Amino acid sequence: MVKMFCSMFLIFQSLLWLLSRGDPTVTCVFRQSCILPCNVDPSSDTILRWDHLTSREHNVHSYYDSEDQLGRQDQQFKGRTSLFKDLISRGNASLKLTGVKIQDEGRYRCYSSTERGSKKTFIQLKVEALIKVNIKKVENRIICSSEDIYPKPELTWFIYPPSELELHNRTTVHQTEEQLYSISSSLLVSDSFKDQIYSCTVSSGRNRIRASFCKRKKFMDPSKVIAIIIEAFLLWILIFIIIGVIIEAICKTAAHQQSNKAANQQNSAESQCLQITAG
Structure with missing residues (x-):
């Protein structure tokens, strides 16, 4: 009886082990x-x-x-x-x-x-289904996309160095007649004057693929720089001309006033001389 019980117990354990596997x-x-x-x-x-x-x-x-x-x-x-x-x-x-x-x-x-x-x-x-990720910049957005994926994928973004702006991303997922998935997400590019790396990761089942896009810091167009320098130079010349005209006008006014003052003084002196002579 004990042997039979032990045998049944071992068989039961074996079945449980097989089912658990x-x-x-x-x-x-x-x-x-x-x-x-x-x-x-x-x-x-x-x-x-x-x-x-x-x-x-x-x-x-x-x-x-x-x-x-x-x-x-x-x-x-x-x-x-x-x-x-x-x-x-x-x-x-x-x-x-x-x-x-x-x-x-x-x-x-x-x-x-x-x-x-x-x-x-x-x-x-x-x-x-194997994952292939495409990432590109269109106007002021970075677009990350992947097609013909299975099972249903997920997409995440990473920016380095981190952006102080909020990530305004838009992600859409579609399924085809073959039951495959397509995923696309776009991210607003921050308007910064420093290098930034935008990375998107597409995950599906055991597969995970990352693609990156490097946004270089902004440099002003040399022609624009030259134009700004010329405009600044012309502006300073104009300012100097205006200042010169103002100074010249002030000097002329002062000279005219001085001339009038001298003339008045001369007339006054002559008047005094006539009075003395007459006396």
Whole structure:
């Protein structure tokens, strides 16, 4: 009784361990080829069946009588599956899937049957699309964008050195008919006279790509500098002319006043002389 209890306990623990591990996961790249591994008992007469388990079973690939049997293959997988036939007798029942689509995601079952018995293996397939980031400056905004991404991406900005202005960014995400995502974000460029690096990071699944744009500090156009110098020089000349005219006018006024004063003094002296003579 004790032995039976211990045996049942060990079996229960083994089942819990298997369940906790879950199905192994294979990550495939969108539009590329991918291999779903499956090991079976070596045999010269093996029956194989791969199924895609979604809302219902979809036949992915069948093999028996030493030949592919694709009469019941689901339309989604037509012309996209193959087995390594030379290795099946050695226990390799892996499936090669080409032109991976987003719809291929999900749980797969590899069923095998030989003279030793039957076996089932389950695999989770996940799809990721490679990220390519484009960053450019358009007028007074930095634009960062990426297309054909999966799964749904996120975009973040980083500025160095940090800007004192608030980041007025606008981000939009769209999904195509192929269930791929496109993301775009624009950031207002701060009007500063120093070098700044604008970096945007696009994250999707395990992938993360950063792109940067360097905004150089502003330097005035040499022609504008020359024009400003000439204008300043002409302005100073004009100021000197005006000051000269004013000084000349003041001097003339002072001289005229001095002349009038001298004339008045002379007239006064002559008047005094006449009075003395007459007396």
